[in-house]
Structures are given as C-alpha cells and as structure tokens.
Amino acid sequence: MPAEKQPIPSVWARPRPKREQPSLSxxxxxxxxxxxxxxxxxxxxxxxxxxxxxxxxxxxxxxxxANKDELIELVVDEIYGEVRVPAADPARWRAAVTESAHSLRSMVLRHPWVASVLGQVGLAYLGPNLMRQSERMLALFKAAGFAVDEADQAMKLLIAYVIGMTTSEAAYLSVLARSGQNEQDWLESLRPTTEQALQDYPLLRDGRTAEQTRDPEQIRAESFVYGVERILDGLETRLTRPPAC
Amino acid sequence: MPAEKQPIPSVWARPRPKREQPSLSxxxxxxxxxxxxxxxxxxxxxxxxxxxxxxxxxxxxxxxxANKDELIELVVDEIYGEVRVPAADPARWRAAVTESAHSLRSMVLRHPWVASVLGQVGLAYLGPNLMRQSERMLALFKAAGFAVDEADQAMKLLIAYVIGMTTSEAAYLSVLARSGQNEQDWLESLRPTTEQALQDYPLLRDGRTAEQTRDPEQIRAESFVYGVERILDGLETRLTRPPAC
DNA sequence: CAGAGTAGCGTACGCCGTTCGCCTCATGCG
DNA sequence: CGCATGAGGCGAACGGCGTACGCTACTCTG
Missing domain, CATH: 1.10.10.60 (Homeodomain-like)
Structure with missing residues (x-):
C-alpha cells in the first residue's frame, strides 16, 4: 500500500512506513x-x-x-528454469527426451505469453537456466550414442519442434482467452467464418470435420506426441544403421 | 511529396495536388x-x-x-504467399516436402521480423495464402500415402519445426543486424562473455569450439537440413512398416 | 443540380518506455 | 560521535505510440 497522496498531512507523522516488503531486488x-x-x-x-x-x-x-528488454530476457530465462530434464541414462534415452519435451511444452502452456515475447529477445541466449538445461539435454543425446556435433543438431531439432508447436498452441489459447469464451462456444461462434474460408480447400475441410466431435485439447496433445515420436524415430535410424554419411 | 505546411499560402493555388499515387488501398x-x-x-x-x-x-x-493487429495479420498472410509448395507427386514426396521446407525457411530469413510479429497474431489463422499453402502441403503428404488425419499431423510437425528453427535463426540475425557489425567481428567481440558463460558447461563448450572455424551460415543451413532429414526418416517409418498402432 | 456517401486528415487522449535531477537514508570512516 | 558518500527510490517531463472523433472535400448517383 503506497502512501496515499494528501497535501501535507501532519508532517511529523513518521515519514517512513517503508520496508514493508524486502525492498526492490x-x-x-x-x-x-x-x-x-x-x-x-x-x-x-x-x-x-x-x-x-x-x-x-x-x-x-x-x-x-537496464530496460524492459533486459527484464524480459531475465523473465524468459527464469521460466526456462522450470523445465525438468531427467539425468542422462543410455538405457532409456527415448523416455528421457520425451519427458523433457513434455516438460517444455507444459512450461510454455503455463506461461502462454512467451509466444508473444520470444520474438523480441530470441531465446535469452546466455541465460544460466537456458545453458544449464541445454547442457543436460545435450547429455541425454550423447548418452544415446550421438557424437557431440550430431547431439547438438538433434537437440536443436527437438527444441525447435517443441517451441514451434507449443508457441503456436499458446498463441491460439491466448486469442481464445481474450475472447472470454469457452473453447466449444468460441469455435461454434466462428463456425460460419471458418466454413466459408474452408470451402475451397477440401483436404483441410475434411481434416477439420473429422476432428469436430473430439476434445480439442486432446487432439493438440496427440498431435504433439505424434511429432515427438516421429522425431525420435528419425533420430533412431541414425543410431541403428551405422551413422555413415 | 505531401504539401509542405505553410501558413495559408495563396489560398487560391489549386488545393488538390492529390492523386499522384493511386490513392490508398x-x-x-x-x-x-x-x-x-x-x-x-x-x-x-x-x-x-x-x-x-x-x-x-x-x-x-x-x-x-481495422487496427494495427489486423494489418499485421494481413502482412503475415501476404508473405506466406511467397512460399513455394510443389505439386503433389507420390514418386518424389520427400523431395517435394524438402523443397517446401527450404522455401519456407528462406521466406522467413528474407523477412526476419516475422519472428517478432508471429507471437502477436499466431499464424494468421484464416488468411487465404496460409490456407492455400496448407492445402497444397497436405496434398503432398496424402500423396505420400498418409491418411488425412495423419497427413495433418505430419504437416504440423514439419511446419512447427521449420518455424521454430527459422524464427530463432531470424531473431538471432536481427540482433546481429542491430549490432551493425559483421557476424565474425560480432562473435569475436562477445567472445569473453560467452566463454565465461560456457565455462561450467563442458558439452556446450565443446560443441561451440568445434564449430568455431566454420562459416556460421553454413552451420545453420546444415543443422536445418539435418532436422528435415530426420523428420522425413521418422515419417517414412510409418509408411514402410504397416501403420498399425 | 441536390444529396449522399466516402476517403482523407488534424486534433486530442491516454498510455508507453525512459531520462534527469532531487531527496532520503544507511553505511563506513575519521 | 559526526559527517561525507553513495545508492535506492521517486516525480516530472519528453517524445512517441495506437486510435476515436468530427470535419472537409471530393465523387458519384438520381
């Protein structure tokens, strides 16, 4: 509660009710x-x-x-610290990577505003949390059997996918939230517009109508794991076949 | 050249040197x-x-x-129209998808500001160009042999990866551009900072120092195609093995 | 030629990030 | 014990932003 503004109220009343909070930091x-x-x-x-x-x-x-951009950089690195990356273990690298991916996804969905903020700062390139998590994730891929260079590429692949998928999800959910409506109702109210937009695109339309009866959140989750699985499959071919070329 | 402001200069001088341009639209x-x-x-x-x-x-x-956000939506859809998606052809679906991915990447790198703008509007969900390209890309995956639902998931996977990878690239390049320096020089001037930041993370450090002598742009391009290849490999396993499960 | 409709614009409002100079106060030193 | 110092906090102000509103001036219709 900052002191209300009154024109000189009894100047002698102790002029320092500060330190209620541990001050700024x-x-x-x-x-x-x-x-x-x-x-x-x-x-x-x-x-x-x-x-x-x-x-x-x-x-x-x-x-x-220093300024608002720096604040945002700090904020981004801070929430990046919420991600859980399991310890490296050659026996279950697929599970470990999957866990990391899910953890990253739920972090973004917990803080959907990252979508709108990421473009302004890129990833906070040198933030300590980002570096720590990257190191741990790199260890996951090394444990799986990749050489350092390739492990780096594999990690970039996974992170790019998860970030790309979830920020788009987060942006969608932000728009939805701004509408103030239930997702079901919101989609219903947009129905005429989307239907008109879709009418010239049969493939897209078929896909949407097929999904129509199912829980949207579940569809999103399934799409997400589908992508993770395919990426893991693609990486695995490099481990089982000898990694020439 | 809009008329310069002068305090009532000969009011009779023709007050309409407009229409120099085709007006606004x-x-x-x-x-x-x-x-x-x-x-x-x-x-x-x-x-x-x-x-x-x-x-x-x-x-x-x-x-x-209507407002600036709508303008941005229009802008995003417009540049999305620059992407080239080949016609569907079962015989060379990998090549076609790869081409699309590269085209999307170079579009983003041609307009690096999309990174900072995408978070504000998501993808312009119903823009005509976005729909047209999605339809074409969906056709690519259908031609490859995927059912509609899975083709949709495959497309989302690819787009999420490309967008995630390239917007991060674009954000990096934007920061670089703002520095006004050559990439080589810029990295050099940040060397002490990055080295200190990296010192506790041996895996990350090894990766960087290994790359140190190579052309950064080439590294980025290679990382990009590595990801595309792995995704295609992962998708291919679903086509060769019978798609049960 | 009257009327209506529309493109364009000037002004103004409220908010933003940020700079600057001032005040207050805790601290450490002579 | 007293004082200088320096840092944290703040109010005012600046320039710029998106945009609402009401006026003007033009064009097109009947």
Whole structure:
C-alpha cells in the first residue's frame, strides 16, 4: 500500500512506513513480472504497472534492470528454469527426451505469453537456466550414442519442434482467452467464418470435420506426441544403421 | 511529396495536388508495410511512419484496416504467399516436402521480423495464402500415402519445426543486424562473455569450439537440413512398416 | 443540380518506455 | 560521535505510440 497522496498531512507523522516488503531486488522484480504476465497477459506488463505491484514507482525498477528488454530476457530465462530434464541414462534415452519435451511444452502452456515475447529477445541466449538445461539435454543425446556435433543438431531439432508447436498452441489459447469464451462456444461462434474460408480447400475441410466431435485439447496433445515420436524415430535410424554419411 | 505546411499560402493555388499515387488501398498499405519492415525492422513500423511513406496521414489508414493487429495479420498472410509448395507427386514426396521446407525457411530469413510479429497474431489463422499453402502441403503428404488425419499431423510437425528453427535463426540475425557489425567481428567481440558463460558447461563448450572455424551460415543451413532429414526418416517409418498402432 | 456517401486528415487522449535531477537514508570512516 | 558518500527510490517531463472523433472535400448517383 503506497502512501496515499494528501497535501501535507501532519508532517511529523513518521515519514517512513517503508520496508514493508524486502525492498526492490532483481529477483523480486522478475518473479512479480512473471506473476503479472500469468494473471493478466502480455499487454498488462508495463513498467508502471509492475512498479505499482511492487509498491514502487516505475522508474525505481531501472536501478535493478537496464530496460524492459533486459527484464524480459531475465523473465524468459527464469521460466526456462522450470523445465525438468531427467539425468542422462543410455538405457532409456527415448523416455528421457520425451519427458523433457513434455516438460517444455507444459512450461510454455503455463506461461502462454512467451509466444508473444520470444520474438523480441530470441531465446535469452546466455541465460544460466537456458545453458544449464541445454547442457543436460545435450547429455541425454550423447548418452544415446550421438557424437557431440550430431547431439547438438538433434537437440536443436527437438527444441525447435517443441517451441514451434507449443508457441503456436499458446498463441491460439491466448486469442481464445481474450475472447472470454469457452473453447466449444468460441469455435461454434466462428463456425460460419471458418466454413466459408474452408470451402475451397477440401483436404483441410475434411481434416477439420473429422476432428469436430473430439476434445480439442486432446487432439493438440496427440498431435504433439505424434511429432515427438516421429522425431525420435528419425533420430533412431541414425543410431541403428551405422551413422555413415 | 505531401504539401509542405505553410501558413495559408495563396489560398487560391489549386488545393488538390492529390492523386499522384493511386490513392490508398489495402493492398498498397500491406505491401508498403512489408517494404518498411524489410528495410527498417519491426520497431520502425508505426501507423504514422507507414502513413507518411504512403503520402498520407496516419489515421487515413484506418479506412482500410481495422487496427494495427489486423494489418499485421494481413502482412503475415501476404508473405506466406511467397512460399513455394510443389505439386503433389507420390514418386518424389520427400523431395517435394524438402523443397517446401527450404522455401519456407528462406521466406522467413528474407523477412526476419516475422519472428517478432508471429507471437502477436499466431499464424494468421484464416488468411487465404496460409490456407492455400496448407492445402497444397497436405496434398503432398496424402500423396505420400498418409491418411488425412495423419497427413495433418505430419504437416504440423514439419511446419512447427521449420518455424521454430527459422524464427530463432531470424531473431538471432536481427540482433546481429542491430549490432551493425559483421557476424565474425560480432562473435569475436562477445567472445569473453560467452566463454565465461560456457565455462561450467563442458558439452556446450565443446560443441561451440568445434564449430568455431566454420562459416556460421553454413552451420545453420546444415543443422536445418539435418532436422528435415530426420523428420522425413521418422515419417517414412510409418509408411514402410504397416501403420498399425 | 441536390444529396449522399466516402476517403482523407488534424486534433486530442491516454498510455508507453525512459531520462534527469532531487531527496532520503544507511553505511563506513575519521 | 559526526559527517561525507553513495545508492535506492521517486516525480516530472519528453517524445512517441495506437486510435476515436468530427470535419472537409471530393465523387458519384438520381
């Protein structure tokens, strides 16, 4: 609760009810930013609103963070730390990679605003969490039997897929959320538009109508695992056949 | 050349040197926006600057476009039209898919700002170009022998990978471009920072130092095709083995 | 030639990120 | 014990943003 503005109210009343909170710090700023993004979405994150939430002025944040872009970089790296990558184990590398993929996916879906924020900073290239997770994931592929170079390419493949798939999912869910409606109702209300748009594209249309009766979230989850499986299959051929060429 | 502002200069001078350009239109707006983005980057696109380029006021644009988000949707769909997807041909589906993937990649690299803009609109879900290309790509997978549902999943897999990989590439290149330096020099100037960041991560470090002497663009291209190949391999196992399960 | 409709524009509003100079206060040193 | 120092915090202000609104001026219809 920041002091309400009154025109000089009894000047002698102790002028320092500060330190209610542990004051500002980079960590507090970053985690409050994440909470703000989670609850109110991308547009709601402004230096002013964030400052207000912390019981501080907007400009105070600049003592701990160079600018908004840097703040976002920190935020991205922070949530990247939520991903769980299992320890390397040659016997079950497929399971371990699958687990990582799912963990990354649910992280993105937990924080759907990353989709809109990732383009501004790329991945936070040198953030400690990102590096730690990359190292662990690289270890997974090395344990599976890939040489360093190829393990690196395999990891890039997997991450690109998961990020590509889930950010698109997250963007879709963000639009849905902004509509304020149930997914079922929302799709229903768009039905005429989509049907008209689809009418010249029989293949697309068939695909949609086939899906029509099923739970959309389940379809998304299945599509996701389908992709992961195919990638793992594709990688596996490189391990079983001798990796020449 | 919009008329310069002078305080009432001979009011009788013909007050309508308009129509130098074919006036405003949605198409002209969209294509000028793309050109602006290509030459000056994401931040340079404002309704005012775009209007100025078209010899018009900022608010005039709103006669043709509901708001900036809609403009961006149109822009994204427009550049999506640049992608080339070959006609379906069962005999060479791998080649056709590979071609599409490369075409999509070079489109993104030609317009690196899509990375920062995609998060705001998702993919322009119902844009005509996006639908047309999706239909064509779906046909590719159907021709390869996939059922509609699976063809849809296969397409999502490929697109998610290509988009994920190339937008990250594009974001990297944007940062590089903003630095104003040669890639070689830029990396060199960041060397101390990256080396310190990498020191606790031996696997990552080994990967980087191995790459150090090679042309970065070539590495990126190779990583990209590696991923495409693995995805195609993974998909192929579903065609050769009977697609049970 | 009257009327209606539309493209274009100037102004203004509220919000944004960020800079600057000031104030306050805890700290360490003589 | 007293004081200088430096850092954290803040209010005001700047320039720029997207966009709502109401006016003008043109073109086209009947």
């Amino acid at each position: 980079r960590d507090r700023i970053v985690s409050e930013a994440i909470q703000l993004l989670d609850t109110e979405g991308t547009d709601a994150l402004s230096m002013r609103s964030l400052g207000a939430r912390l019981g501080a002025g907007a400009t105070s944040l600049y003592r701990h963070v | 949605r198409d002209r707006i969209v294509s000028e926006a793309i050109q602006l983005l290509d030459t000056e980057g994401t931040d340079a696109l404002s309704m005012r600057s775009l209007g100025a380029r078209l010899g018009a006021g900022a608010t005039s644009l709103y006669r043709h476009v």
